[in-house]
Amino acid sequence: MKAAIIGGGVIGGGWAARFLLNGWDVAVFDPDPDAPRKIDAVLDNAKLSLPALSDVPLPAMGQLRFATSLAEAVTGADYIQESVSERLDLKHRVYAEIQQVAPDAPLGSSTSGYKPSQLQQGAINPATIFVAHPFNPVYLLPLAEVVPSPASDPALIEGVKDILRSIGMFPLHLRKEIDAHIADRFLEAVWREALWLVKDGIATTAEIDEAIRMGFGLRWGQMGLFETYRIAGGEAGMKHFLAQFGPCLTWPWTKLMDVPDFNDELVDLIAGQSDAQSGHHTIRELERIRDSNLVGFLRVLKDRDWGAGRVLKAHDAARRDTVPVLDAAAPLVRLQVLPSWIDYNGHMTESRYLFAGSETSDALLRLIGADMDYVAGGHSYYTAETHIRHLGEAKLGDHLTGAVQVLAADEKRLHIFMTIARDGQAVATLEQMLLHVDMAAGKTCPAAPAVLDRLFAIRDAHAALPRPAAAGRQIGQGKS
Ligand SMILES: NC(=O)C1=CN([C@@H]2O[C@H](COP(=O)(O)OP(=O)(O)OC[C@H]3O[C@@H](n4cnc5c(N)ncnc54)[C@H](O)[C@@H]3O)[C@@H](O)[C@H]2O)C=CC1
Numbered sequence: 001m002k003a004a005i006i007g008g009g010v011i012g013g014g015w016a017a018r019f020l021l022n023g024w025d026v027a028v029f030d031p032d033p034d035a036p037r038k039i040d041a042v043l044d045n046a047k048l049s050l051p052a053l054s055d056v057p058l059p060a061m062g063q064l065r066f067a068t069s070l071a072e073a074v075t076g077a078d079y080i081q082e083s084v085s086e087r088l089d090l091k092h093r094v095y096a097e098i099q100q101v102a103p104d105a106p107l108g109s110s111t112s113g114y115k116p117s118q119l120q121q122g123a124i125n126p127a128t129i130f131v132a133h134p135f136n137p138v139y140l141l142p143l144a145e146v147v148p149s150p151a152s153d154p155a156l157i158e159g160v161k162d163i164l165r166s167i168g169m170f171p172l173h174l175r176k177e178i179d180a181h182i183a184d185r186f187l188e189a190v191w192r193e194a195l196w197l198v199k200d201g202i203a204t205t206a207e208i209d210e211a212i213r214m215g216f217g218l219r220w221g222q223m224g225l226f227e228t229y230r231i232a233g234g235e236a237g238m239k240h241f242l243a244q245f246g247p248c249l250t251w252p253w254t255k256l257m258d259v260p261d262f263n264d265e266l267v268d269l270i271a272g273q274s275d276a277q278s279g280h281h282t283i284r285e286l287e288r289i290r291d292s293n294l295v296g297f298l299r300v301l302k303d304r305d306w307g308a309g310r311v312l313k314a315h316d317a318a319r320r321d322t323v324p325v326l327d328a329a330a331p332l333v334r335l336q337v338l339p340s341w342i343d344y345n346g347h348m349t350e351s352r353y354l355f356a357g358s359e360t361s362d363a364l365l366r367l368i369g370a371d372m373d374y375v376a377g378g379h380s381y382y383t384a385e386t387h388i389r390h391l392g393e394a395k396l397g398d399h400l401t402g403a404v405q406v407l408a409a410d411e412k413r414l415h416i417f418m419t420i421a422r423d424g425q426a427v428a429t430l431e432q433m434l435l436h437v438d439m440a441a442g443k444t445c446p447a448a449p450a451v452l453d454r455l456f457a458i459r460d461a462h463a464a465l466p467r468p469a470a471a472g473r474q475i476g477q478g479k480s
């Protein structure tokens, strides 16, 4: 599959990275000679963070090409995403050029504010043009607001939503077009209030950021606005909340539509405070700090199958069937070493090696059909014994893979050898014995025939492999 990305700035670069890391070939067109350097920098960040969200290996990365003309970029594209600067006349010119070559391809715009009917004006084929508004960093945040106009082709829009899901995004379909869609209306309201607070000398940029990140920003990231306020109404819920805080809206606490004058004085005040607050980091450093924090948040939400984490789980589930079943060297999981995994010795703490092994054995169990539905039916595999060997030091940010070899298996027992590796070099091995149990009875019992069929197929394929030299090794034994 080929995506054409027109405009390779902050957002175009993010789209390119998301498509590439999900296995699409990508052609970028941007007349700025510096665009390839900037996209490479975005791609480097994306490679560090996006794979760490996934428990199923991402497909092989697609090919990136910088096209020398817009026509070359869009020729043969299955999907086109326009991310040029936010000017309607420029976007119209770009669409005219695109649709001379590719009039039928889906043509999404990253526009933060324009309505699709504005974008479609004068187009060769308005029906294929729509808004697909992403959030920065596009390669990590799942939301894309998908906004059609009455002139858009509904079947094409459904196809676009499938494409976005296939690259791990959450398409939020807006039923009516509106300036700035849904999310940017909030962002703008908050932004306007913040500018007033700085201009009026009430708060600095740093104090405003603390007000967000120490409190309500954390709530919004996992429950949004209405669910959060429902809880704030206590046991009486939303009705009590509205009765208590509804009247404040008329006082008013906010300046609403009043916009501060963007004169040099205000720009210097905000830019100066922002330099004092964050100028000790480069933008690239801030991006990497942001990305690693986002990976941490998103992984927690994924563990809880909640909010944006649920989107990540669904993306893994959709790719799980494509994982090679019989190849013992193929990684079953990928992990990135997160800040909270580092101990006082400055490397990954020992319990995380067991965690990496558990993620790997869980992946094997899902492959053979001993998944969460199977567990809900009252059967599971329990770990009876684990032997861990620590062979290397995993450090913050390292990308680890987990692969498994089945050493032996019968109706009740599963004996496996797992290798946790960095850049193909083992940092740990874990040998494990798992027992199949009837959970209600608290006793071992034979696994279901369908599970055994899959398990024995893997066991028999792995029987041809050399037995790992360290299998069966005990503490205190000589070097193996
Ligand atoms: N920066 C942000 O936070 C977000 C921006 N957006 C939207 O994404 C779009 C792009 O914004 P950014 O990436 O931030 O801007 P940017 O300024 O980083 O990138 C725009 C790119 O478009 C290129 N360009 C200009 N004319 C072109 C042409 N004729 N053909 C191909 N490329 C051309 C420029 O060289 C530049 O690299 C805008 O519509 C914006 O509203 C959407 C979500 C978030």
Ligand SMILES: C[N+](C)(C)CC(=O)CC(=O)[O-]
Binding pocket: 111, 112, 134, 135, 136, 184, 187
């Ligand atoms: C500031 N902005 C309007 C360009 C922001 C967006 O469109 C979305 C985002 O990523 O915040």
